[in-house]
């Protein structure tokens with residue numbers, strides 16, 4: 001409607017999740033736009049996976065509202081999420097090693113024609129979704145013959161079977177090599193260019209800065225910052241993850257072993273940037 005702002009693709013309002021005495025999410029509100037990549041960052045135990053699981057239909061919030069396209073929805077199960085156009089990849093979602101790629105893609109969602117398992121339909125659909133990501137994987141190969149990176153590709157391809165609007169990825173690049181990571185990041189960009197939105201949990205700030213449109217910092221069950229990637233910096237994000245003020249305390253956390261890796265990555269990028277800016281001084 002003219003003059004009326006379209007509602008976001010997904011909105012969470014005041015979502016609370018509790019595990020016994022642990023308040024994993026404390027009144028979390030978040031909007032996900034169309035065709036955007038949102039990265040969730042934060043310390044271990046901050047509540048990132050819990051947040052993703054609520055959207056995925058894995059976990060039911062104790063309190064709160066979820067709106068999809070402006071309509072309040074309940075997401076009581078993965079299947080319900082699937083019907084709403086929400087698909088997810090979690091760590092530790094296992095494959096059946098003795099089955100081929102196509103069978104793994106359709107695990108639990110086998111296509112039947114006239115009561116009979118229809119391998120032709122599944123194979124051609126499997127080929128179609130895999131082709132959009134990677135040409136190197138054959139649908140007839142046993143899963144056990146694939147590399148870790150190729151398995152991640154299959155896991156992402158699996159989310160595409162129902163043509164979802166929103167894809168949730170929990171640590172999609174952890175345990176991948178540099179090359180494999182670059183490949184997964186390029187898939188994420190491709191999915192966005194097809195009009196989908198992606199919410200990804202990610203530890204590695206270079207990956208986050210490479211693909212995310214917005215960065216959401218989760219700390220102790222709350223969202224403590226939402227930034228457009230182009231308007232923020234490593235320092236700001238690291239300081240927010242650690243819960244310190246940027247200017248004064250950043251130097252202190254730079255020595256904390258917990259944040260050492262992030263700070264090192266930041267320095268490395270600074271060095272590369274200034275080398276690039278200095279140009280060919282050699």
Ligand SMILES: Nc1ncnc2c1ncn2[C@@H]1O[C@H](COP(=O)(O)OP(=O)(O)O)[C@@H](O)[C@H]1O
Nearest residue numbers: 019022024042043044045046047048049050051
């Ligand atoms: N199934 C569960 N049972 C009990 N506590 C849980 C469960 N899942 C997560 N938690 C707790 O909730 C908090 C948030 O966890 P999580 O969302 O996994 O954090 P993150 O993904 O940011 O590392 C942590 O304190 C964690 O121990």
Ligand SMILES: [Mg+2]
Nearest residue numbers: 048049050201
């Ligand atoms: Mg997690």
